[in-house]
Amino acid sequence: xxxxxxxxxxxxxxxxxxxxxxxxxxxxxxxxxxxxxxxxxxxxxxxxxxxxxxxxxxxxxxxxxxxxxxxxxxxxxxxxxxxxxxxxxxxxxxxxxxxxxxxxxxxxxxxxxxxxxxxxxxxxxxxxxxxxxxxxxxxxxxxxxxxxxxxxxxxxxxxxxxxxxxxxxxxxxxxxxxxxxxxxxxxxxxxxxxxxxxxxxxxxxxxxxxxxxxxxxxxxxxxxxxxxxxxxxxxxxxxxxxxxxxxxx
Numbered sequence: 001x002x003x004x005x006x007x008x009x010x011x012x013x014x015x016x017x018x019x020x021x022x023x024x025x026x027x028x029x030x031x032x033x034x035x036x037x038x039x040x041x042x043x044x045x046x047x048x049x050x051x052x053x054x055x056x057x058x059x060x061x062x063x064x065x066x067x068x069x070x071x072x073x074x075x076x077x078x079x080x081x082x083x084x085x086x087x088x089x090x091x092x093x094x095x096x097x098x099x100x101x102x103x104x105x106x107x108x109x110x111x112x113x114x115x116x117x118x119x120x121x122x123x124x125x126x127x128x129x130x131x132x133x134x135x136x137x138x139x140x141x142x143x144x145x146x147x148x149x150x151x152x153x154x155x156x157x158x159x160x161x162x163x164x165x166x167x168x169x170x171x172x173x174x175x176x177x178x179x180x181x182x183x184x185x186x187x188x189x190x191x192x193x194x195x196x197x198x199x200x201x202x203x204x205x206x207x208x209x210x211x212x213x214x215x216x217x218x219x220x221x222x223x224x225x226x227x228x229x230x231x232x233x234x235x236x237x238x239x240x241x242x243x244x245x246x247x248x249x
Contacts, residue, residue, distance in 0.1 A: 043206060043207070054190065085146075
C-alpha cells in the first residue's frame with residue numbers, strides 16, 4: 001500500500017478566481033492559498049459554491065476568470081459527492097478499488113496487483129468484500145471502498161466533497177482517522193463538510209464561503225457566530241440573475 005508522502009504536498013493558490021456554469025458565477029473573486037501539508041475544511045450554507053470550488057481545484061471546471069495554480073505538477077485525488085457516482089455500473093469492489101492504480105500502470109495495467117488492493121481494503125475495513133458488486137453496498141461501505149481507492153492513488157493533494165454524508169457514525173469515525181493519517185503524512189487535504197462540530201474537532205483550518213470568501217484561516221477564528229450569520233445573510237442576498245462573468249483574456 002502507499003507509503004508516506006516524501007515531502008509536503010504542494011500549495012494550491014487562487015488568484016481572484018471566479019467559477020461557474022454557462023458563464024454565470026457560482027464562486028467569485030476568491031483569492032488565497034491552501035498551504036503545503038494543510039488540512040482545510042470548506043464550509044458554508046447550501047448553495048454556497050463549495051462543490052463548485054472543489055471541481056475547480058480538481059481541474060474538472062475551468063475558471064471563468066482568475067487563476068488556480070499548484071506548485072509543480074501535483075497528483076490530485078478527488079472524491080466527488082456520493083450522488084455523482086453511478087452505483088448501477090456492473091463492477092465489483094475489488095475492481096473499483098484497483099482503479100486507484102491506473103496512473104501508475106494505466107487503467108488495467110496494474111489492476112491485478114491484488115496485494116496492494118487487499119492492503120487498501122483492509123485499511124478501510126472491507127476485507128472479504130472483494131467480489132461484491134458495488135450496487136450491493138451500503139452507503140458507508142461504498143464510501144470505505146472509495147477511500148481505499150484514494151489510498152492507492154497516493155496523491156499529494158486530496159479533495160473530498162462531503163465524505164461524511166449519509167454514512168453511519170462508525171464509518172465516519174474510521175474515515176476521519178484516515179484523513180488525520182493523510183495530514184500526518186503531510187499531504188494537502190481539502191474537504192467539504194456540513195458538520196461544524198466535526199470541523200472544529202479535526203480540521204485546523206477552515207474556508208467559510210457564501211459564493212465568495214467570508215473568512216479563511218484558523219478554524220476557531222473562522223467559525224464564529226458572527227461569521228456564520230454573515231455567510232447565511234450573504235447567500236440570502238445573492239441575486240441568481242447576476243450578470244454573466246466575462247472570461248479573462
